[in-house]
Amino acid sequence: MDLSSDIPRLDAERIIQDLNNRYAECLDDDRIEEWPEHFTQDGIYKIHPRENYVLGLEGYWLYFDSAKMMRDRVLSLREANIYNIHVDRHIITNIRIATSQQGIYTARANYVVLQTNNEGKTIIFSTGEYMDKVVFIDGTAKFKERVVIPDTYLAISLIAVPL
Amino acid sequence: MDLSSDIPRLDAERIIQDLNNRYAECLDDDRIEEWPEHFTQDGIYKIHPRENYVLGLEGYWLYFDSAKMMRDRVLSLREANIYNIHVDRHIITNIRIATSQQGIYTARANYVVLQTNNEGKTIIFSTGEYMDKVVFIDGTAKFKERVVIPDTYLAISLIAVPL
Amino acid sequence: MDLSSDIPRLDAERIIQDLNNRYAECLDDDRIEEWPEHFTQDGIYKIHPRENYVLGLEGYWLYFDSAKMMRDRVLSLREANIYNIHVDRHIITNIRIATSQQGIYTARANYVVLQTNNEGKTIIFSTGEYMDKVVFIDGTAKFKERVVIPDTYLAISLIAVPL
Numbered sequence: 085m086d087l088s089s090d091i092p093r094l095d096a097e098r099i100i101q102d103l104n105n106r107y108a109e110c111l112d113d114d115r116i117e118e119w120p121e122h123f124t125q126d127g128i129y130k131i132h133p134r135e136n137y138v139l140g141l142e143g144y145w146l147y148f149d150s151a152k153m154m155r156d157r158v159l160s161l162r163e164a165n166i167y168n169i170h171v172d173r174h175i176i177t178n179i180r181i182a183t184s185q186q187g188i189y190t191a192r193a194n195y196v197v198l199q200t201n202n203e204g205k206t207i208i209f210s211t212g213e214y215m216d217k218v219v220f221i222d223g224t225a226k227f228k229e230r231v232v233i234p235d236t237y238l239a240i241s242l243i244a245v246p247l
Numbered sequence: 248m249d250l251s252s253d254i255p256r257l258d259a260e261r262i263i264q265d266l267n268n269r270y271a272e273c274l275d276d277d278r279i280e281e282w283p284e285h286f287t288q289d290g291i292y293k294i295h296p297r298e299n300y301v302l303g304l305e306g307y308w309l310y311f312d313s314a315k316m317m318r319d320r321v322l323s324l325r326e327a328n329i330y331n332i333h334v335d336r337h338i339i340t341n342i343r344i345a346t347s348q349q350g351i352y353t354a355r356a357n358y359v360v361l362q363t364n365n366e367g368k369t370i371i372f373s374t375g376e377y378m379d380k381v382v383f384i385d386g387t388a389k390f391k392e393r394v395v396i397p398d399t400y401l402a403i404s405l406i407a408v409p410l
Numbered sequence: 411m412d413l414s415s416d417i418p419r420l421d422a423e424r425i426i427q428d429l430n431n432r433y434a435e436c437l438d439d440d441r442i443e444e445w446p447e448h449f450t451q452d453g454i455y456k457i458h459p460r461e462n463y464v465l466g467l468e469g470y471w472l473y474f475d476s477a478k479m480m481r482d483r484v485l486s487l488r489e490a491n492i493y494n495i496h497v498d499r500h501i502i503t504n505i506r507i508a509t510s511q512q513g514i515y516t517a518r519a520n521y522v523v524l525q526t527n528n529e530g531k532t533i534i535f536s537t538g539e540y541m542d543k544v545v546f547i548d549g550t551a552k553f554k555e556r557v558v559i560p561d562t563y564l565a566i567s568l569i570a571v572p573l
Contacts, residue, residue, distance in 0.1 A: 090265065097265075134363075178267070194271070194275070196361065237368070
C-alpha cells in the first residue's frame with residue numbers, strides 16, 4: 085500500500101480531530117469559558133439549520149463573529165443558568181479535509197450531541213455536520229470559522245450551550 | 248512506547264477510515280451517484296441482517312455483485328424518489344484490520360446511521376457493523392466487498408438509500 | 411503546518427484507540443472471555459455513575475480490582491445468562507491523552523453503547539466517558555485502570571455485560 089501521497093492530508097486530519105476533541109471536552113466538562121479559546125480573535129461561529137442552509141437562506145440560530153462575542157455569550161450563560169441541568173456528550177467523527185489553501189484548511193466532520201437530563205435519561209439532542217476553516221496560530225490549530233449545520237430541528241431556546 | 252510494529256497496520260486503518268469518510272459523505276450529501284465509485288468493478292455490496300448472519304442463513308436485504316448493478320440501483324432510486332425526504336448522517340468508528348493478505352485488507356467498523364425527517368426529528372435508523380475487503384486500485388482504496396450487518400431490524404422497504 | 415511536537419502524542423492516541431477497538435470488539439462479538447485480557451493483572455475496572463462522581467461519592471455500580479475478579483465475573487455471567495438476548499454496539503470516539511508520566515498514559519474517551527433487543531429494536535443504552543490509565547506490557551497496551559463514568563442512569567441489574 086502506498087501511503088506517501090495521502091499521509092500529509094491524513095496527518096492534518098488528525099490535528100483537526102485533536103482540535104475537535106479539545107473543543108468537545110471543554111463543552112462536555114462544562115468548562116465553557118474555554119470554548120472561545122478554540123477560535124481565532126476574528127473567528128466566526130454560526131449555527132445554520134440545514135433547512136435554511138440548503139435553500140440558501142440566512143436564518144441562523146446563533147451567529148458570533150469574534151471570540152469576544154463568544155466570551156460575552158459565555159458570561160451571560162453563566163448568569164442565566166445557575167445550575168447545570170444537562171450533561172452533553174459530543175461524538176465527533178468522519179473528519180475530512182476538502183481543501184487547503186494559503187494555510188487555511190477547509191474541513192468537515194459529522195457530530196452527534198447526546199444530552200442527559202438530571203434524571204439520567206439520554207436523548208439525541210442534535211446530529212449534523214461541522215463545516216470548518218482551520219488555521220494555525222503559533223503552532224496551535226484554531227477555528228477561523230465553524231459553521232454547525234444541524235439536521236435535527238431544535239427550538240432555539242433549547243440551545244443553551246454551543247453545539 | 249514502541250510503535251514500530253503497529254504503525255503500518257494503524258496507517259492502513261487510517262486509509263480505510265478515509266475511504267469510509269468519503270463513502271459516508273456522498274450518501275449523507277445525497278450524491279448517491281458517487282456511491283458505486285467506492286467499489287471495484289466486480290465489487291460486492293450486501294446487507295445481511297444479523298439474525299440471518301449468525302444463523303448462517305443467506306436472506307440478504309440487498310445484494311449487488313458489480314458496480315454496474317449499483318449504478319442501476321442508483322438510477323432507479325432517482326426515478327422512484329423525486330424528493331429527498333430524509334437526511335442521513337453516518338457515524339463510522341472503531342475501524343480495525345483483521346488480516347491483510349495478497350493486497351486484500353479484511354477490516355471491520357462500527358456504524359450508526361441517524362435519520363432526520365423533514366420535520367427535523369432524528370432517530371437511530373440503523374446500527375451495526377461493516378465487514379469489508381479493501382484493495383488498492385491505482386493507489387486508491389476501494390471496497391472489493393462490503394457486507395453491512397445491521398443489528399437493527401428494518402422493514403426492507405425503508406432502505407431507500409444504501410447503509 | 412508543523413506537526414512535529416504533536417505527532418508523538420497523536421501516535422499514542424492511535425494506540426489507545428486501537429486498544430479501545432479491540433476492547434469493544436470482544437464485547438460486541440459476545441467474546442467476553444477476552445475482556446479481562448485488556449487489563450493488567452492488577453487492573454481496576456469501575457463503573458462510577460456521573461451523579462456520584464461529581465459529588466465525590468464512591469457509590470460504584472461495579473468494582474473489580476484484578477483481572478482475576480473480572481474473569482470470575484465473566485464465568486458467572488456465562489452461567490446466569492444462557493442466551494445472548496441483546497447485541498451491544500460500542501461507538502468510541504474523541505480519544506485524548508491528558509498526561510503521560512513514567513510510562514502511564516492518562517486518557518479519556520467518549521462512548522455510546524447502543525443495544526438492540528431480539529426484536530431488532532435499538533436504544534441508546536448508555537453514553538458517557540472512559541477515564542483510563544494505560545500502560546505497555548511486553549509491547550501491548552493494557553488498561554491499568556478503566557473508570558466508566560456513565561451520563562445515563564441505568565438500573566444496575568441491567569448491566570449484564572461490561573460497558
